[in-house]
Amino acid sequence: MLSTFQYPKFEYIRPPEIAEGRDGHYPVIIVGAGPVGLTTAIDLAQQGQKVLLVDNDDTVSLGSRGVCYAKRALEVLDRLGCGEEMVAKGVSWNVGRTFFREEEVFSFNLCPEPDHHRPGMINLQQYYLEDYLVKRARQLPNLEMRFKHNVIGVTQGEHVATLRVETPDGACTLTTDWLVVADGARSPIRTMLGLDIEGKIFMDRFLIADVVMKAEYPTERWFWFDPPFHPNQSVLLHRQADNVWRIDFQLGWGADPETEKKPENVIPRIKAMLGDNREFELEWVSVYTFQCRRMNSFNHGRVLFVGDAAHQVSPFGARGANSGIQDADNLAWKLKLVMDGKAPATLLDTYTDERGFAADENIMNSTRSTDFITPKSAVSKTFRNAVLGLAEHYPFARALVNSGRLSVPSFFTDSCLNTPDADTFSGDMVPGAPMDDAPVVASSGGSEWLLGHLGDCFQVLHYVEDADALPPATAQALAALADAPIPVETLVVANRGAAPGGLKTLLDTHARIKARYDLEPGTTYLARPDQHVAARWRNFDAAAIRAAVARATCNA
Amino acid sequence: MALNTQTNLFEPGKRYFRAFSPGDDFYEALIDTHRDLSDEQSAMVNARLILLLANHIGDISVLREAMQIAREGV
Ligand SMILES: Cc1cc2nc3c(=O)[nH]c(=O)nc-3n(C[C@H](O)[C@H](O)[C@H](O)COP(=O)(O)OP(=O)(O)OC[C@H]3O[C@@H](n4cnc5c(N)ncnc54)[C@H](O)[C@@H]3O)c2cc1C
Numbered sequence: 139m140l141s142t143f144q145y146p147k148f149e150y151i152r153p154p155e156i157a158e159g160r161d162g163h164y165p166v167i168i169v170g171a172g173p174v175g176l177t178t179a180i181d182l183a184q185q186g187q188k189v190l191l192v193d194n195d196d197t198v199s200l201g202s203r204g205v206c207y208a209k210r211a212l213e214v215l216d217r218l219g220c221g222e223e224m225v226a227k228g229v230s231w232n233v234g235r236t237f238f239r240e241e242e243v244f245s246f247n248l249c250p251e252p253d254h255h256r257p258g259m260i261n262l263q264q265y266y267l268e269d270y271l272v273k274r275a276r277q278l279p280n281l282e283m284r285f286k287h288n289v290i291g292v293t294q295g296e297h298v299a300t301l302r303v304e305t306p307d308g309a310c311t312l313t314t315d316w317l318v319v320a321d322g323a324r325s326p327i328r329t330m331l332g333l334d335i336e337g338k339i340f341m342d343r344f345l346i347a348d349v350v351m352k353a354e355y356p357t358e359r360w361f362w363f364d365p366p367f368h369p370n371q372s373v374l375l376h377r378q379a380d381n382v383w384r385i386d387f388q389l390g391w392g393a394d395p396e397t398e399k400k401p402e403n404v405i406p407r408i409k410a411m412l413g414d415n416r417e418f419e420l421e422w423v424s425v426y427t428f429q430c431r432r433m434n435s436f437n438h439g440r441v442l443f444v445g446d447a448a449h450q451v452s453p454f455g456a457r458g459a460n461s462g463i464q465d466a467d468n469l470a471w472k473l474k475l476v477m478d479g480k481a482p483a484t485l486l487d488t489y490t491d492e493r494g495f496a497a498d499e500n501i502m503n504s505t506r507s508t509d510f511i512t513p514k515s516a517v518s519k520t521f522r523n524a525v526l527g528l529a530e531h532y533p534f535a536r537a538l539v540n541s542g543r544l545s546v547p548s549f550f551t552d553s554c555l556n557t558p559d560a561d562t563f564s565g566d567m568v569p570g571a572p573m574d575d576a577p578v579v580a581s582s583g584g585s586e587w588l589l590g591h592l593g594d595c596f597q598v599l600h601y602v603e604d605a606d607a608l609p610p611a612t613a614q615a616l617a618a619l620a621d622a623p624i625p626v627e628t629l630v631v632a633n634r635g636a637a638p639g640g641l642k643t644l645l646d647t648h649a650r651i652k653a654r655y656d657l658e659p660g661t662t663y664l665a666r667p668d669q670h671v672a673a674r675w676r677n678f679d680a681a682a683i684r685a686a687v688a689r690a691t692c693n694a
Numbered sequence: 695m696a697l698n699t700q701t702n703l704f705e706p707g708k709r710y711f712r713a714f715s716p717g718d719d720f721y722e723a724l725i726d727t728h729r730d731l732s733d734e735q736s737a738m739v740n741a742r743l744i745l746l747l748a749n750h751i752g753d754i755s756v757l758r759e760a761m762q763i764a765r766e767g768v
Pocket residue numbers: 169170171172173174175192193194195199202203204205206207264287288289290320321322323326327346426444445446447453456457458459460461462
């Protein structure tokens with residue numbers, strides 16, 4: 139088949155343990171250089187942590203896997219220094235259209251509001267994502283990547299985990315204080331440790347084809363229920379980079395994967411869909427069955443599970459890699475604080491609490507989509523077709539059409555890290571919320587977006603109309619928040635002026651921060667290092683902020 | 695009162711951050727109501743459900759409108 143992408147080959151280097159015939163010890167080892175292992179490694183290394191990342195392969199993800207990367211994942215990648223490349227190469231889109239037989243019945247817009255840096259979604263082949271992450275990882279001197287390192291055994295004691303690693307030059311033993319497991323859905327390490335993952339398989343099969351063709355279809359997600367060219371089943375079409383198009387054909391449980399994969403069977407399906415004699419070439423074809431499942435706990439002593447190793451979803455909703463990237467975002471700052479002795483290990487339990495909640499939400503949404511797309515009983519199919527039939531004319535039915543609820547971040551409203559509101563606020567920026575973006579002009583220069591100034595440490599956003607008029611005593615008290623074992627950086631948000639004492643000022647040029655965060659003069663937000671709201675008040679109170687930081691780090 | 699065909703589903707006391715959530719909550723509960731039933735049993739459940747909801751709505755002019763739309767194009 140054709141290839142629009144040159145697979146890189148990462149060099150294998152003989153590890154020092156084998157060259158010198160000894161064991162090795164590392165503060166943190168990450169296994170698996172898929173999107174999630176790479177993201178976790180980069181995040182930790184960017185915070186100054188020495189990291190070893192090992193993978194049993196020497197190239198990026200082969201063939202047709204992840205396509206859609208959501209706004210929140212892009213914001214995390216922005217913080218890690220590779221969002222721009224992704225968006226530049228990817229195909230940005232916000233609109234999805236759903237057709238039933240020949241009619242359009244429903245459309246959605248993922249980002250109907252203006253003034254956000256990133257689009258609702260981009261489409262990009264997963265190998266590009268991994269390629270960019272590897273390039274970014276190479277820029278970090280304290281991040282070491284070792285390819286062709288296959289982990290064949292893992293045990294854990296109270297203080298270390300021990301890995302047996304096979305390389306082309308033989309096997310060696312490595313120990314680590316913390317082991318991050320990002321070895322994918324089959325997770326050999328999960329099995330080695332005798333840990334369970336529970337869930338269910340969907341009794342359906344999907345033909346996934348990546349096709350190279352020139353086409354002028356708009357960059358939108360198109361989904362068909364029961365189209366004339368593929369009766370009784372669904373079809374999904376997505377544009378990716380390099381004129382590659384992703385087409386998913388629902389096949390039903392009875393289909394034979396080996397037969398369906400043959401080009402002589404795939405090509406007529408695509409021709410029927412395109413309905414003209416347009417030229418195309420197959421780049422990759424596979425047949426998948428999907429499942430939804432998660433581990434009960436993502437942290438087990440010294441071992442932490444992230445990404446597909448911890449949880450798996452069906453791809454309707456693009457919640458796989460997108461949620462794994464958010465696992466990394468949630469885990470990295472917590473693990474760093476624990477490793478630095480600034481937070482107790484119980485902070486890692488909140489990684490399971492928060493990302494477990496997100497996994498449940500992802501599994502719930504993708505199960506609902508799958509149940510709508512593949513009704514399990516006659517009555518279920520009748521309801522589904524009734525919804526689709528009513529959707530063309532009646533708005534209430536449109537809202538029930540479910541061809542995939544695309545990846546959006548979870549609101550951790552019940553997290554024990556939140557300080558509950560004592561004051562009254564409107565809007566969605568509640569404690570535990572992923573923070574909304576907005577345009578800004580910063581006194582220090584740099585990003586023209588709020589999220590470009592947020593992340594990597596605890597931060598306070600303090601709003602005043604005129605930053606010039608910020609009382610010197612308040613400015614001093616804000617600046618003093620930086621002098622603590624867990625420092626808090628101040629961002630003064632204002633309509634005009636520049637805060638005294640060199641405090642960073644963000645001008646809310648479009649009044650979007652004010653609207654989205656329900657700001658009044660004096661309103662103060664505490665943001666976590668992963669751009670989530672930890673606490674908020676109507677007035678600045680340094681003691682309350684310190685208490686909220688302690689609570690958000692399990693130090694209370 | 696005319697038949698409301700705008701989105702109207704919600705659960706008291708529940709806060710939604712995504713527009714699709716209340717409809718999906720309802721739809722899941724609806725499909726769950728039919729779990730493990732035969733087609734005949736499902737038809738009976740649907741009939742009972744319609745009768746219960748009709749009584750709750752009360753206004754027969756609204757019900758007539760709904761019945762008319764439901765029949766159209768089937
Ligand atoms: C058809 C399809 C479509 C999808 N579409 C989307 C989408 O649109 N959006 C989205 O977000 N997600 C999508 N996904 C899901 C996405 O591909 C996965 O969620 C994602 O790859 C998970 O990343 P990961 O890093 O957790 O695991 P993986 O990408 O599986 O990486 C695991 C890595 O660990 C390595 N490894 C495994 N065992 C060992 C070992 N013993 N020793 C050393 N290394 C080891 C492997 O070589 C691999 O590099 C899709 C998946 C499929 C199949």
